[in-house]
Amino acid sequence: MKWRKNKMSINGFINVLKPPGMTSHDVVSCLRRIYGTKKIGHAGTLDPAAAGVLPVAVGNATRLLEYMGNTDKRYRAEVLLGLSTDTDDDTGNILERTLFTMPPQEKITTALLGFYGDIMQTPSVYSAIKINGRKACDLARSHIDVVIPPRSIHIYELVLRQIFTDKFCIDVHCSKGTYIRSLCVDIGKSLGIPATMGFLIRTAVGSFSLADSHTLEEIANNPLQSLQGVNILLNYIPGCAVNELAIANFRQGKKIEHDGSQKDGTAVLVYNDVDFAGIGIISENGQYIAPHKVLN
Known part of the structure; x- marks a missing residue:
């Protein structure tokens, strides 16, 4: 399936490989210069120190970011033991440093199993x-006291990948809203060691996916080749x-x-084989689709 795109109207999604040291907003600013449009937004903020997949929408596709809001995510993280910081990562000020003995693999694996499923974080x-x-x-x-209430998240998978002398690596498959920094701290608590x-x-x-992502340099060298059609949303919501x-009637605000x-x-x-009209909502016992978000 191919979607129309031209120099006058560029619409679609980009799978950006965000480098460490940049904010998600920095990435958007860079892409606005590359594509020559302010109509760019991202889904799923990444911490400045983190790297990896950052989905970005261009043009009319920005109106569709909300339909990716509940998407699950995957991470690889490093859990540093014997250390706690005010930011819960290694960029913060050290609050505590403790001597410890690295737990055996069996104990770490057992601790990780305790975080599967629905948990509060x-x-x-x-x-x-x-x-x-x-x-x-x-x-x-700004040294203003902040109280954040616990929230419910879901861990689909939590796998131990490698153990070092003072740290270990994990792969995490989780729901939206999961904070990996907090997860690392909580794993340390379950082991009885600051982390x-x-x-x-x-x-x-x-x-x-990471395998299909593009660096900012690759995108700058070939902006259109890095752009994916709006039909990638078929992985998130059903298509019709x-x-x-029917496309013409839908665009006129009529039910189809x-x-x-x-x-x-x-x-x-x-949609049809060459065009994408927008998002509709099923109504009247499944007999009609009412226009909800129409795209030209």
Whole structure:
């Protein structure tokens, strides 16, 4: 399936390999210069020190970022033992340093198993969570007390990859809203040893994988080749292929017929083999698709 794109209107998604040392906003600013448009946004903020997959939308695709909001994610992280910091990672000020003996592999594996499934997690005060309209990390850096309530997250998989003398690496498959820094600290607590996060790389956001990501240099050298069609959203929400007449009616704000295969309230992509009209909502006992977000 191919989507129309030209110099006048560039729409789609980019699987960016964010380098460490840049904020997610820095990446967006760089891409705005490359593509010559301000209409660019990202999904799933990454900490400045972290690297990895950062999905970015260009043009009309920015209006569709909300449909990727509940996407699960994958990470590889380093758990540093015998050390705690105010930011829960190795960029912060050291609060505690403790001598310890590295636990055996069996004990670490058992500890990791305790985090599977639905768990409660308290994010770091140095996170981007908004408190009364301001980021918690900004408040913390201004020495303003921040209290973040625990939240429910889900860990699908937590695998021990390698053990070193003072740290070990883990692979994490988790739900939206999981803070890996907090997870590393909590793993240390379960082992009875202070811990903080070392390096972090995000290896996947839904169907956006590290293997298919592009560096900013690669994107700058070939902007259009790095762009993926809006149809990648078919990995996140169901699609409904319709004819050109239905596409035209949909764009005019009219309901179009549906085969009843989805229940009312379901969001679907409306498209044909050359065009993408937008997002519709199933209505009237599955018999119609009502326009919800129309794209030209």
